[in-house]
Amino acid sequence: MGSVPRVLSIAGSDPSGGAGIQADLKSIAAMGGYGMCAITALTAQNTRGVTAVHTPPADFLAAQLEAVGSDIQIDAVKIGMLADAEVIRTVAAWLERARPAVVVLDPVMVATSGDRLLAADAEEALRDLLAHAHLVTPNLPELGALLGEATASSWEEALDQGRRLSERTGGAVLVKGGHLDGAACPDAIVDARRGADGVLVQLDGDRVSTRNTHGTGCSLSSALATVQVRTGDWARSLAVVKEWLRGALAASGDLEVGGGHGPVHHFHHLTGSVPLAEGEFTDGLWRDTAKVRAEIDALPFVAQLDDGTLSQAHFAYYLTQDALYLNGYSRVLARASALAPTEEEQAFWAEGARVCLEVEAELHRTWLSRHPQPAHDAAAAGAGTGGTGAAVPGPVTKAYVDHLLAASASGSYAVLAAAALPCYWIYAEVGAALHARHAARPEKDAHPYGAWIGTYADEGFAAATRRAIAFTDAAGRRASVDERTAMREAFAASAVYEREFFDAPRRFA
Numbered sequence: 329m330g331s332v333p334r335v336l337s338i339a340g341s342d343p344s345g346g347a348g349i350q351a352d353l354k355s356i357a358a359m360g361g362y363g364m365c366a367i368t369a370l371t372a373q374n375t376r377g378v379t380a381v382h383t384p385p386a387d388f389l390a391a392q393l394e395a396v397g398s399d400i401q402i403d404a405v406k407i408g409m410l411a412d413a414e415v416i417r418t419v420a421a422w423l424e425r426a427r428p429a430v431v432v433l434d435p436v437m438v439a440t441s442g443d444r445l446l447a448a449d450a451e452e453a454l455r456d457l458l459a460h461a462h463l464v465t466p467n468l469p470e471l472g473a474l475l476g477e478a479t480a481s482s483w484e485e486a487l488d489q490g491r492r493l494s495e496r497t498g499g500a501v502l503v504k505g506g507h508l509d510g511a512a513c514p515d516a517i518v519d520a521r522r523g524a525d526g527v528l529v530q531l532d533g534d535r536v537s538t539r540n541t542h543g544t545g546c547s548l549s550s551a552l553a554t555v556q557v558r559t560g561d562w563a564r565s566l567a568v569v570k571e572w573l574r575g576a577l578a579a580s581g582d583l584e585v586g587g588g589h590g591p592v593h594h595f596h597h598l599t600g601s602v603p604l605a606e607g608e609f610t611d612g613l614w615r616d617t618a619k620v621r622a623e624i625d626a627l628p629f630v631a632q633l634d635d636g637t638l639s640q641a642h643f644a645y646y647l648t649q650d651a652l653y654l655n656g657y658s659r660v661l662a663r664a665s666a667l668a669p670t671e672e673e674q675a676f677w678a679e680g681a682r683v684c685l686e687v688e689a690e691l692h693r694t695w696l697s698r699h700p701q702p703a704h705d706a707a708a709a710g711a712g713t714g715g716t717g718a719a720v721p722g723p724v725t726k727a728y729v730d731h732l733l734a735a736s737a738s739g740s741y742a743v744l745a746a747a748a749l750p751c752y753w754i755y756a757e758v759g760a761a762l763h764a765r766h767a768a769r770p771e772k773d774a775h776p777y778g779a780w781i782g783t784y785a786d787e788g789f790a791a792a793t794r795r796a797i798a799f800t801d802a803a804g805r806r807a808s809v810d811e812r813t814a815m816r817e818a819f820a821a822s823a824v825y826e827r828e829f830f831d832a833p834r835r836f837a
């Protein structure tokens with residue numbers, strides 16, 4: 329066997345996708361297997377119930393089994409709905425010849441909705457088929473019916489019935505707690521060949537509070553067949569499948585399928601790693617920070633820069649801190665260059681690091697000489713003797729740069745790119761909005777910050793921003809689930825620091 333178990337489901341079709349072969353194929357894939365199916369019957373059903381069943385001629389099922397089995401090595405078989413005695417005989421005859429290494433049989437008799445899925449006169453034939461299975465997975469009513477007894481009313485009684493069924497079939501029986509009353513939902517594998525109580529493994533579990541239990545039995549049995557190929561150990565297989573199914577039940581509400589007993593979310597564990605289209609990842613980062621960005625737009629600093637009422641002291645503090653920030657940011661971009669996976673990205677971030685130093689120098693040469701920070705403000709900002717360019721980072725500048733340096737130290741290029749991105753993206757957006765408003769002003773020349781706002785119209789920075797977004801997006805698309813989470817956190821934290829940076833003059837100047 330290779331690393332992908334080849335698993336055949338012999339079962340009925342549920343067009344609503346929650347049970348039958350549809351659930352089986354999803355569950356097999358969710359467990360890393362290659363799913364195949366031979367269809368025993370077509371049902372017309374949804375989450376509310378079954379309205380019709382069409383059973384094709386048994387010869388046609390035989391033809392499907394022959395086609396698959398004559399060409400493909402089958403590592404495991406899961407058997408579900410069998411409809412009638414002729415279908416059962418057809419499957420039995422094929423199993424005799426094919427003798428798959430793993431056979432899990434879910435003796436489907438009644439759907440979750442209460443509708444019959446097996447002809448009443450076929451129960452005897454089904455009992456005979458059980459001997460072909462390595463594991464039988466009846467729910468409590470099916471377990472009772474297979475023994476010709478009433479449904480067990482306690483877990484102990486169910487285990488006892490399971491052991492007696494195992495004695496009869498010669499294989500293992502999965503006793504399922506799904507139909508028990510109460511908050512517990514245990515499952516146990518019972519094998520009469522294993523001594524007195526026969527319990528191979530029992531896994532206790534809490535009941536998930538949901539109506540979406542359509543197809544849980546189908547999903548469990550096909551997933552178990554798949555994992556069993558990998559482990560060869562029912563107890564370990566059940567442990568992994570039960571935890572997965574619990575997650576699928578817990579996430580079933582995300583699906584919003586149907587008004588009755590809805591399906592479970594078979595791929596809940598993969599939602600964080602679905603292949604993303606170009607731009608999707610960074611669009612998500614942008615959406616997630618909508619609130620923080622709206623808060624930036626509403627800051628007094630932005631409004632005052634816009635209408636020209638910003639105090640010289642606040643502006644000078646801002647420029648001073650910006651120069652300090654750019655120095656730290658340059659080192660962070662240099663680290664992104666060092667970690668970059670391609671030469672194109674390496675060059676891009678290195679150029680960004682260089683430009684930061686150039687802009688820092690320009691701030692000192694031009695802007696800060698025109699708008700020096702008053703001595704008492706520089707002292708308040710921690711510059712000591714003040715006013716002579718010996719400023720030190722204020723609390724926000726320090727915290728923001730420390731956050732970026734921590735992202736550098738994470739060693740993840742993707743996380744570092746995400747942390748660095750708001751400084752491009754949010755700054756570019758805020759600047760573009762300020763610039764657009766300024767450009768529409770009739771008396772531009774009289775505006776005290778007109779020249780500064782003019783620097784926001786830098787097409788080179790806008791182009792660099794687009795590339796920084798594209799590189800971060802590509803890194804996000806390649807990233808693992810955990811790394812994507814860390815990227816979102818890093819981006820969101822930087823967005824908050826962007827807000828704090830614009831608000832810092834009001835608080836700390």
Ligand SMILES: Nc1ncnc2c1ncn2[C@@H]1O[C@H](COP(=O)(O)OP(=O)(O)OP(=O)(O)O)[C@@H](O)[C@H]1O
Nearest residue numbers: 440467504505506507513535536541543544545546
């Ligand atoms: N609400 C729940 N919370 C947690 N686990 C559950 C819940 N309902 C069912 N299960 C689990 O789902 C699996 C299937 O159990 P169940 O007894 O419901 O099978 P079934 O009746 O054959 O399913 P189906 O709905 O496909 O007919 C078992 O592992 C059981 O423990």
Ligand SMILES: Cc1ncc(CO)c(N)n1
Nearest residue numbers: 340341342347348409439
């Ligand atoms: C086709 C099919 N198989 C099994 C079940 C049991 O859930 C169902 N509802 N439908």
